[in-house]
Amino acid sequence: MFPGSEYNTEVWSHFRAPRNSGVFPADASGVVAGAAGARKHGRAVEFQLQVNAAGTVVDCRYRVFGCPATIALCSMASEALKGGPLCDAARYSVVQLADRLGLVAEKRAAAIVVEDAIRAAVRRYNNNSPPQLAVVKFTMES
């Protein structure tokens, strides 16, 4: 009934102290980025994945504008993707994560935006292999 009032402690903790937030340095290698959402629609996410030659996501960064759920989902997704193969990142469902956290239905939109940003980054990787390519410029509505 009250968006936010039912955030559990896990969501709360990630919102209070988001893990892996920020951007990679411009000269970092193996970084692909994707973006989704728009500020004027209430949430915008940029997600960066750092992928090594073996196709493993070694690290993540993100920047996020949005409600506490959007911020927490970015943080939790970044933790989940780290150390896994990129093909898992492509299939990773932030929507399921949101459901598991008991977020109210209206917050599904937040999960979709985070998921879209991650998938956009994965697509960049697939379209631009070899992955050593430098940071991919992303386009975003603002």
Next chain:
Amino acid sequence: MMPMAIYLDHNATTPLDSRVLDAMLPWLEGVHGNPSSIHRPGRAARDALDKARAQVAALVNARPTEVVFTSGGTEADNLALKGVCHGKPGGRLLISAIEHAAIMGPAGDLGRMGWQVERVPVDGECRLKHQALQKLLDRKVRLVSVMLANNETGVLQDVQAVAAAAHGQDALLHTDAIQAAGKLPVDFAALEADLLSLSAHKFGGPRGVGALIVHRRVGLLAQISGGGQERGLRGGTENLAGVVGFGAAAELAQSELQARMRHMRRLRDALESGLHSIPGVHIFAQSAQRLPNTVQLGLAGIHGEAAVMELDRHGIAVSSGSACHSGSGQPSHVLLAMGVEEMQARSAVRISIGGGNSLEDIHELLAALKALAASHSEALEPA
């Protein structure tokens, strides 16, 4: 403590139960949020509201989501009638002839707006005439409102049967259970009512808070608009301390119901057997099924309001008819509907017993009534 030695007007209002007060006190002072706010104090207020909602629902076997808190019984009754009828093309509305002013008032208003309001008669013992109801019911009837227990005579109605009859014609059934709750088991689901009114201050809760139980299938138009509280059915910031007190009173009433009923019935029976030895006393609707705490009597030749004043001088608080009518000078419409003569109706005195009364209170009352009857017969028949 109390300025009045003996209080026997519990159908008008009951003293606040001290345990209910204890539950309310933390909410009377200090920082408390608006239940609609999303910050922590606001959420704490919301939690308290939800707890009270569950307690009230449990008392009448309804679902918490069916409870709409109001500012009291009158508002609940108004919301039931007008909420069902407003915004709809007119139709027929049936109410019993013995309803409380809080039903007759909105029914009268709907009548002025073009609704055809009809009163279902009662018999000499204040019981609804079911055949008359059946005759009046047709497809044009949108709502039937019949109270569960009458506030003056205490007589109970077979609301379950009324509900079945109403539903047979696709009409909704509202019951004013304000006097019944806390004195009898009330089961919203078993009654198959669509709407049911409650008031906290009739069973140890605070004044200024009540509820309308609204079955999920019923569409209602809010009468107080704004803010979207109570599922949009009743706007306005909730009376938090009051609602908490209502919840506490409901829980106590539920857990202590059997003991309370036994206590009230014992005093009531003592009162009635004592009354038989006072000349000129008549007990109205004595053979009907009644609340365990209510006795409405008439003292031959003595005006009810005079009797109330005389008992008041003895420190005994009772009432002539309902509190809402006192001072109006009108004889009770309930007694008139029962076919009681106007003179006799004017003699009515209502005794309503509560948990705090003792057998001694009853004996004092009996003594006072005896003296009253005696002085009156002396005045009538000078030696």
Next chain:
Amino acid sequence: MKQETIYLDYAATTPVDPRVAEKMACCLTCEGTFANPASAHAPGRKARGAVERARSQVAALVGAEPGEIVFTSGATESDNLAIKGAAHFYSDKGRHLITSRIEHKAVLDTCKQLERDGFEVTWLKPDADGLIQPSVVEQALRPDTVLVSIMHVNNEIGTVNDIAGIGRVTRERGVLLHVDAAQSAGKVPIDLKTLCVDLMSFSGHKLYGPKGIGALYVRREPRVQLDPLMHGGGHEHGMRSGTLATHQIVGMGEAFELARQELPQEAKKLNALREKLWRGLHAAVPQALLNGHPTQRVCGILNVAFPGIEGESLLFACGAIAVSSGSACTSADQQPSFVLRALGRDDQLAGSSIRFSIGRFTTDDEVEAAVRVVGQEYHRLLDLAPAG
């Protein structure tokens, strides 16, 4: 997470003043005023006395006669009673009403309901400062206008409307004026003897009284009549039926009495605290924007837009201070505030606006702590956000 909450949401509801709570508790227990004030016996008479005393206390704060005060279950009911009651009673004279887009939900929803019932409503827009000017009201008046409803102080941004000026306009044209004074009573001086206001709504819980009680002022000279909202029993001169809660009424009376005694000093103190809060916030967040007129405002309310970040996150990040985005009665639905939109703020700025409202028990320390928390969390969230 268990630190004390700093309560800066006095415009949503105020804590009950301990002196008020004491009177109420007394009324619920020892003094035995529990009886039904409509009853003829001694306890009933005593309860009636307490109710009448409270009626005088409420009347005294706003320069009304006690007989002009009708107790209700709150300002929302008062607004409903005033607007629906007058619209229906005078519907033979006309079926046109005027109100503004920045009224409280109680007024907005009531007027919308009347539209559904066949009345016509003109919805005035505020100027860029959030004010409804008397000239704008005058231009909207029609021969069939029966009622104008304009709030005194806006609950979200705290601006004060010129109800004296609006009253002169409506009185001259023979149109009734209703004013929602839930946010202004006890904070802005009100003298109904000189104001041309016919109906005025008051709330108990916005002025350190209990929740669930309010009042409506109904002018006697010239006489204003209303169709009641609730029927049955004929309490409150037939305008509002239902057994009155004596302890609630007594609490409201005491709250209004205290406000009358303390208004001048309290307004001065709150104005200074509000200025301190605004200066502090502006120093911590130079991008911050004040919503509403800079000076024509009530002492306790400050509404600030924080560009570049999302509103709900800021609200939750500042969880240690209880504030509102928009007004509490609308925060459950998370729509961008209609008042801020009406002021011309875009969705994002409206969404990232916070209402701080201070009151009787707010301290310097609390204001300083609030500034610290908001500044810190604002910059944290801004750093987290992508460029744009």
